[in-house]
Amino acid sequence: MTSHPPVIFITGATSGFGQACAHRFAEAGWALVLTGRRRERLDALQRELEDKVPVHVAELDVRDRGAVAAVVEALPPAFRQVRVLLNNAGLALGAGPAQEADLDDWQTVIDTNVTGLVNVTRTLLPTLIEVGRGAAIINISSTAALWPYPGSHVYGASKAFVNQFSYNLRCDLKGTGVRVTDIGPGMAETEFTLVRMKGDQSAHDRLYGGVEPIQPEDVAEQVHHAATLPPHLNINRLELMPVCQSWSGLNIDRD
Ligand code: NDP
Ligand code: 8X3
Numbered sequence: 001m002t003s004h005p006p007v008i009f010i011t012g013a014t015s016g017f018g019q020a021c022a023h024r025f026a027e028a029g030w031a032l033v034l035t036g037r038r039r040e041r042l043d044a045l046q047r048e049l050e051d052k053v054p055v056h057v058a059e060l061d062v063r064d065r066g067a068v069a070a071v072v073e074a075l076p077p078a079f080r081q082v083r084v085l086l087n088n089a090g091l092a093l094g095a096g097p098a099q100e101a102d103l104d105d106w107q108t109v110i111d112t113n114v115t116g117l118v119n120v121t122r123t124l125l126p127t128l129i130e131v132g133r134g135a136a137i138i139n140i141s142s143t144a145a146l147w148p149y150p151g152s153h154v155y156g157a158s159k160a161f162v163n164q165f166s167y168n169l170r171c172d173l174k175g176t177g178v179r180v181t182d183i184g185p186g187m188a189e190t191e192f193t194l195v196r197m198k199g200d201q202s203a204h205d206r207l208y209g210g211v212e213p214i215q216p217e218d219v220a221e222q223v224h225h226a227a228t229l230p231p232h233l234n235i236n237r238l239e240l241m242p243v244c245q246s247w248s249g250l251n252i253d254r255d
Helices: 016-027 039-049 065-073 103-131 153-172 191-194 200-206 214-228
Strands: 007-010 033-035 056-059 082-087 136-140 179-185 239-240
Touching: 007 016, 007 239, 016 033, 033 039, 033 179, 039 056, 065 103, 082 103, 082 153, 103 136, 136 153, 136 214, 153 179, 153 239, 179 214, 191 200, 214 239
Parallel strands: 007 033, 007 082, 033 056, 082 136, 136 179, 179 239
Antiparallel strands: none
């Protein structure tokens, strides 16, 4: 009997953390299901990695519940037994105060970070439960889930949802062997700020210039660590900051 490599299903594999995780898990010999909206990036990743490990790519907008079901339904046999679901797809839009925010932006953030994550999780739960011991859901939240800051509003709140959803899932998955880990990174250098600031390269450069932010590979290392712990262990939440980042004091509005 031939043994198949374990399968990881990654949302948002076309950039940043998701892409770094594709590389990290390929290095470790896992079979990859790589999803995202940008087809050309998925194809490039497949070309790059398929000499090392089995790779299946699928164009997927996580907000589309029907599309999520169709992608999972169409997984080729060698990719069906998903052992790890990495819920990574997500974004922030805008960094100004709530009272100036665009309601459409808020809706997009909620639809992606909350509804999208729930869509993929619910669709893959039966598979993960069938795999059982050793299976894992790894959700990427953020330091913004717990630590408020001006301009975080719906983004931080969406990540607080991810954090609490992760804990609540653990309760329901009792006895199944399926683990749930919430990884909350702080400032990391990816396309995140470019997306948040709608293509403003100078905003990206100002935020990451002259400091040493988290790199996507740092997060990928932690995701791999959480996914490959002995199967009786569960990291509930792992918060990661670059050393250059810490908290500041509470705001006071004085006359
Ligand atoms: P990137 O912008 O580099 O990557 C985001 C990924 O999400 C892309 O692959 C993008 O793919 C995907 N994505 C966005 N919207 C959708 C959608 N509707 N359907 C499917 N995929 C989607 O940013 P990061 O790598 O930094 O972000 C990854 C996760 O990490 C996000 O959840 C983010 O909130 C979180 N995070 C980021 C931090 C940071 O400072 N960078 C810190 C803490 C958490 P495509 O556009 O091809 O669909
Ligand atoms: C991204 C980190 O600080 O920009 O989740 O909210 S932060």
